[in-house]
């Protein structure tokens with residue numbers, strides 16, 4: 066197995082004990098832990114370079130601006146993009162809302178359709194529902210195959226000329242299923258629709274190059290890829306970003322302001338109103354430096370191996386149901402499961418007693434839960450710092466839970 070355990074010492078939180086046990090952190094799909102280099106970069110900014118960006122002519126302001134814009138270049142390069150195609154946002158959710166309000170509001174009309182999949186996170190559903198209210202557009206859904214990958218065989222029926230937006234996830238945060246990116250990007254192009262890729266669970270886990278994706282927009286969050294909370298990115302094709310209106314107005318995003326009207330700064334600044342999250346942007350830059358140094362191919366290989374091992378080990382446990390593809394080429398490293406009729410929250414509580422952090426709940430994907438006819442799942446999710454012994458501990462703890470709940 067690709068052994069990245071030497072990296073664990075870069076993550077100070079992994080030294081913690083929880084309920085008398087070493088922390089076993091299996092909740093990286095919710096948010097990842099942060100290495101020293103990210104924490105230090107943010108600390109250093111506040112200690113040495115703290116100033117607002119894009120304004121003052123003084124030395125600190127220039128240095129802070131260089132760090133902030135330097136991070137934009139690093140994050141852009143990480144996905145094969147140019148810096149002026151990369152907008153800093155609060156995260157994936159904000160990025161998708163910017164597209165919905167900034168592009169959708171000006172382009173959608175009554176009767177238009179927004180094609181999504183049933184496995185979307187609420188972040189890629191609710192903004193479209195909101196925008197439908199204003200425009201009279203309507204959501205249409207692709208459903209799932211038996212292995213819980215997206216069923217594209219019904220595309221012919223739903224892909225009509227009035228589809229204006231195709232919005233889909235690169236990887237489900239519940240089932241781990243990878244999205245059919247090529248098929249849906251091509252489907253969007255074929256009817257003149259724009260494509261929006263929710264990359265929250267994709268960009269952290271696999272090499273991504275926007276030139277290969279074929280989509281119009283990509284959204285992702287720093288905190289799911291070793292960076293801080295409060296920052297993420299929206300990448301868009303230059304012509305799409307030009308077509309998009311700013312969702313927020315204020316300082317920084319203008320060119321001229323008169324009493325009754327204003328003109329906008331060039332992309333990407335027209336989308337970054339007000340003082341941006343400067344320290345967070347710098348932390349985001351340090352996070353992609355860290356990922357680059359390890360290598361995204363190495364990280365992807367490691368996750369595939371630990372996911373395969375997890376699926377194998379979980380399959381041994383009687384009464385345990387895994388929700389998601391078994392084939393590791395069709396999935397990422399978020400593994401959802403149920404144990405008999407024990408409520409997933411009870412599972413998570415028992416695991417926590419052994420120091421194991423998993424998430425239980427609907428994972429902000431209620432339409433998917435309804436489709437699967439379950440209220441919730443427990444979910445173990447992995448990243449570069451996880452090791453197979455942690456999977457063994459999870460399995461041992463699940464056997465304990467079986468006993469405790471009288472499953473024999």
Ligand code: 7TS
Pocket residue numbers: 094095096155156157158159186188189234236237238263265266286297424428429
């Ligand atoms: N899209 C997907 C696929 C996600 O998994 C998440 C967050 C989001 C969008 C929203 O990202 P945010 O950074 O703007 O909040 N997913 C999860 C999760 O699975 N558990 O906690 C947050």
